[in-house]
Amino acid sequence: MKRCLIISGGYEPHRPHEAARRVADLLADEFEVTHSSRLESYAEEDLHAYDLIVPNWTLGEMSVEVSKRLWAAIASGVGLGGFHGGMLDGFRGNERFRFMAGGAYAAEPGGVRDYRVEVLDREDPITRDIPDFDYRSEQYYLHVDPAIEVLAVTRFTATPYPWLDGVAMPVVWKKPFGAGRVFVSALGHVPDEFDCPQMSAMLARGLRWAAR
Template sequence: MKRCLIVSGGYAPHRAFEAGERVRAMLEEDGFEVTNSGTLEAYDREDLASYDLIVPNWTLGQMSADTSKRLWAAIWSGVGLGGFHGGMADGFRDNDRFRYMVGGAYVREPGGVRRYTVEIARPDDPIMTGISDFEYYSEQYYMHVDPSNEVLATTRFSGEDYPWIDGIVMPTVWKKPFGSGRVFFSALGHVPEEFDNPSMSTILRRGLNWATRRRV
């Protein structure tokens, strides 16, 4: 059976553990054995290499250099890394090794929660099959992004809050290889209720399954 470790917590308004339970339910339907841990010590306590997928779901927080090296080694060896919103893109701001693995970092959400369009950049990718551009109401993440990512979806900023970003196209969903492992990220999912959006939840579910370790 495939095994997944979710590590949930951090910034309280994200209600991370509740969101982690949403992820747990999705993955259990797909045949995973899932642990949703509410403590950062899980990264050191657990045998990370024994999992097939790790979902970092902890906004802010601190991760030591030694812990990030353990996580790096697990992903490099083939364990999948996948997640969403601030739990992955705004975790452990002081740890460059973690951010390098993720492939991007949260910077700001101009205008806060707002309505915007998620534009599908790769409709031919299996993660995006059958999903068209869709309207979304949430924080619109402005990020610093690794140019080596394979971008699957984007959003476009208006200049309402900052005129100089008018028309900027921002990667919102991406995937990439990392050693023998795979990394997937979606910026969507500010609060657990957003999992009720079928396009958001389908993209995340497929992306996490894609990132999962391929066992021979």
């Protein structure tokens, strides 16, 4: 079986450890999953021994040396995949981590709200046969890497900021990183959202795609 390392922690309202267990369940049929709740695992584990690394740590701090270790592992072929704040709002002060992710949290206009997820590519193996769907969660406004391949977007309304009306925001994407692959979903604010079949299907497929 392939090997996956999930490292969870940080902002407790995201219930990161419970969410990590939901991810482990999604991957259980193909991966031997190691779940750590210690940020030190990035420095202590042999990252090159894994096929997939899933960061799920909102906020927190990552040292330059640790981010170089993670960078080297992903660039050598280890997959990197994650979701919501655990990937897009982790380690705000570390530019290497944000560069690898391909996007960074900027705001959540309106907080938790109803919106629609529009799938752009139904031929891609990650989003194949997944229709557009309604979703309730935080709607992340992101700063994104122009090199990402966008698979799904959401659109902002005029509430609360009229100047954002109609803005299409990437919400699911993938990208190469050296010999490695990176997958990101902005969905998944709390573990209950894994009950949405479209959300969990895209996440499971995306993480499998990213894996070495």
